[in-house]
Amino acid sequence: MDISSYIDFTLLKPTTTEREIIDLCNAAHKNNYYSVCVSSSFVPLAKQLLLDSDAKVCTAIGFPLGSMSTQSKIYEAEKAIEDGADEIEMVLNLGYMKSRNYVSVLKDISDVKRAIGKTPLKVIVEISELNKNEIIKACEICLDAKADIIKTSTGFSKSGATLTAVKIIKKTLRDRAKIEASGGIDDLDIALKYIDAGADRIDTSSIIKSGYSSRQIRNTKVYKDYIETVLNSNNNQSISTNKQV
Structure with a gap:
């Protein structure tokens, strides 16, 4: 199974x-991963190294605490895009969140998103610090x-992704935004479990290669994508054969 397009290295x-x-x-280039995620200081180097690759460059701003001022996050994000970043990820301000200052949480994210425009924005919610609600x-x-x-x-x-949290997020988002599972995902079997649970992307610092999985795969997005690819290939072959006849 090919999950390379899910991987943020x-x-x-x-x-x-x-x-x-x-x-x-x-x-990342060798394994056809979706992207690399690096600190903003390394964005120019990563961009140069991946010029001949389809892999995107993502960088984390306000990392890892998320408690920096919004203006500092905006400046870092804009500079990273200028240096070649294709995606920006920011950390939710947990202090605001725990204070139930939801207006400030919203403004922090909204202002960064407005500043970077069409560049995709990820928000790290740090599930280990939050309860279900x-x-x-x-x-x-x-x-x-x-x-x-x-x-x-x-x-x-404290910890990384959990299947329970991914399912909660999936139910809340209802496909209005994507989900990235991050933390403790270091092999194919674990990655596929998170994709089963609803993850659209997998963040890992381990090399995960597509191949044989020890468990049976039935309803994963990977399996659906694989079947669609096979069907399209068979249809194209059938059309080609009919034309020759």
Whole structure:
């Protein structure tokens, strides 16, 4: 099963070196991953390395706390786009969220989205810090703010993605925005479980290759995409044969 188009290959640790960014981009290119996610300082390097690749460059702003001022997030986002970023991800202001200052949460996200225009915006809601009702409320705010993707985790908090949280987010969004599962996803079987649960993208720092899965796959998006590809291929072959006859 080919899940390469679901993978955001990520390296955001503070000690990341240029050599590691080069290796990250080479691996993303080789494995046909959807994107790489790097710190904003590495966006120009990543963009240069991926010029001959379809892989996009994503960067995280206001990372990993999300408590920076909105203006600082806007400046970082605009500079990253100028440097070549194709996607922006920002961290939800958890202090505002926990204070139930929902207007400020909305304004923070909305202002960043307005500043970056058509560039896709991910919002990391950090599910390990929120209860079920807070996750639902955070997702509703993200929808109101026109966010494109809701991401589960930064990888810098208590824990990463959970299947339960992804299902809650999926039920709340109802396909009005995409879902990215992040944290603790390091092999094909785990990745497919999250896709089953509703994830549209998988964030990982591990190389995940498409191939044999130890579990039976029936209702995943990957399986549906695979069947559609096979049917289209068979139809094209049939048309070609009829024309020859």
